[in-house]
Structures are given as structure tokens and as C-alpha cells.
Amino acid sequence: MVQGKFLVLKKDEIGINVFKLLVHSPQIAKESLSGQFVNINIDGFLLRRPISISDIDIENETITIIFEIRGEGTEKLSHIKSDDYIDIIGPLGRGFKLITKESRAVVIGGGIGSPPLVSVSKFYGKNSFAILGFQNKSKVILEDVFKTYCKETIICTDDGSMGLKGFVTNGLNELLLKEKIDIIYTCGPLGMMKGIADIAKKNNIQCQVSMEQKMACGMGNCLVCACEAKRNNKKTYLHICKDGPVFDYKEVFFDE
Ligand SMILES: Cc1cc2nc3c(=O)[nH]c(=O)nc-3n(C[C@H](O)[C@H](O)[C@H](O)COP(=O)(O)OP(=O)(O)OC[C@H]3O[C@@H](n4cnc5c(N)ncnc54)[C@H](O)[C@@H]3O)c2cc1C
Structure with missing residues (x-):
């Protein structure tokens, strides 16, 4: 774990009020595990804001973090620019336990819960499936990224404006009818994760949840x-x- 100011190499707005930062931090990149997080100091705020590590690139010594504006802190953070420095502590917490690369994994993200699952799908590659749920088409993020890594990416929207209409639990039930799955990883609203945990229990599948x-x-x-x-x-x-x-x-x- 390290605390320091690290260079923001790139900033992108990847959705409505959703920003992606590519940060150069050799030590954090080397130590990070999927599902861990960094704690970010934002000028003018006493408490740091926790944001998950979305992607880790040891070779290029970078981590990627993705955040949505939720309040004053993340709003201020959204003004950071490429070439600025960001004050972070990390990696923190316990991440996802990854089993063998040959195992068949499903990652299930709800909205801004999707970013920490990117590095999990990267690990399992074409043995992984992604099910991502959003309110509507305009809120969809990271579809292209999960499509690159996963065998199949299923988008679910509450209003049916893109992909399957309904919740990610419907997507999971459909997937389980045609695929044998060894492990499920999920991050998103508690009610969504409860629904997934119930399906995992019923089907006797391992399941890890990010709270x-x-x-x-x-x-x-x-x-x-x-x-x-x-x-x-x-x-x-x-x-x-x-x-x-x-x-x-x-x-x-x-x-x-
Ligand atoms: C382990 C972890 C990983 C997270 N990863 C991501 C991520 O990858 N992307 C992302 O967009 N968001 C993530 N969040 C949520 C993010 O931390 C909050 O949206 C953010 O702290 C809100 O800060 P704010 O100042 O904008 O909001 P405010 O509501 O103004 O914040 C006020 C206070 O409440 C705390 N707070 C408010 N909402 C939350 C929350 N949901 N969780 C924890 N603390 C909160 C803040 O830290 C602050 O101290 C994560 C939260 C946790 C706990």
C-alpha cells in the first residue's frame, strides 16, 4: 500500500457524469488485485472518497479508475485534468478471489458497479460472460470493454431501451439455461446482489459480492x-x- 500524488495520464468522460482516469502509479499497479480500491483525497474535503480499481496494467504501470458524480466530492474530482496529480492511498481492501483461468465465470454489474468487474473479465477472458444492468440506454457504460474480454456480453435495461428488458437476474437465469457456470462475481445495488445470491444458492454456484x-x-x-x-x-x-x-x-x- 502506498500514499502519494500520481500523474493522471488520461481523462475521458465515458458516460453521463461518468469519468475514467488512467493513473500512472507503478507500485499500486504492481500490488493491486481485482476488486480492491483506492481512497482519493479531494481538495477541500476532510474524508477521502473510495473508488474501485477498474483495470490494472502492470507493464505500463497504470491503474484505471471510473467514477460517477454522486455528490460534492465526486463533482469536484470530475474537474481533474490530464497531467494533473491525484492524491491516492491504495490498493486497499480485499478483492475478488480469482480461481483458475479455465473456470467459467459470470461478472454481473449494476450501473456504476460495473467498473471493478473489468479486471475480473480480463482474467477469465473468453471463459467469462458479462451481464450489465442499467436504467436505460443513455446510462450504458463499458459495453465495448466487456465485449473485448468476454465470450458474451448481455446488456439489460430497466425500460428495454437497449438489450434485454428487465433486471440482470433475468439475464443470469437465461444464461444458466445454456451455459455451465463455475463462479459469479457481482457489484451493484444491494437488492440486485441479493437476487443474484439467491440464484447462486439455488444453482449451487460460488458467488462473490462487492459491497x-x-x-x-x-x-x-x-x-x-x-x-x-x-x-x-x-x-x-x-x-x-x-x-x-x-x-x-x-x-x-x-x-x-
Ligand atoms: C469500496 C468502494 C468502492 C467504490 N467504488 C466506486 C467506483 O468505482 N465508482 C464510483 O463511482 N463510486 C464508487 N464508490 C462510491 C463512491 O465512494 C461514492 O459515490 C463517493 O464517496 C461519493 O462522494 P461524494 O462526495 O461525491 O458524495 P457525498 O454524498 O457528498 O459524500 C459525503 C460523504 O459520504 C460518503 N459517501 C457517500 N456516498 C457513499 C457511498 N455510496 N459509498 C461510500 N461512501 C459514500 C463520502 O465518502 C463522503 O464522506 C465506491 C464506494 C466504496 C465503499
């Missing part, structure tokens, strides 16, 4: 992101920042 929770330090030193969970058959408290953000679906209480 989002308000956090302060991002390193397990404060209690802001502590939440009730199940581990080793016991109720316990886990920190989303340090013990997660990625958990086995069996550890999560989705209803609370």
Missing part, C-alpha cells in the same frame, strides 16, 4: 463501515473496507 458502504478511514481503523456478517458459522462484525469490500455471498446479511 458498498459509507466509510471514513478506509483502512479498518474507525468503525464507520462495520457491519453484521456471518463468518465460520458465527455472527460477527466485519469492516467493509478491510475485510471486504468483496465477500462470499454466504457471509452477507442482504436484508438488513
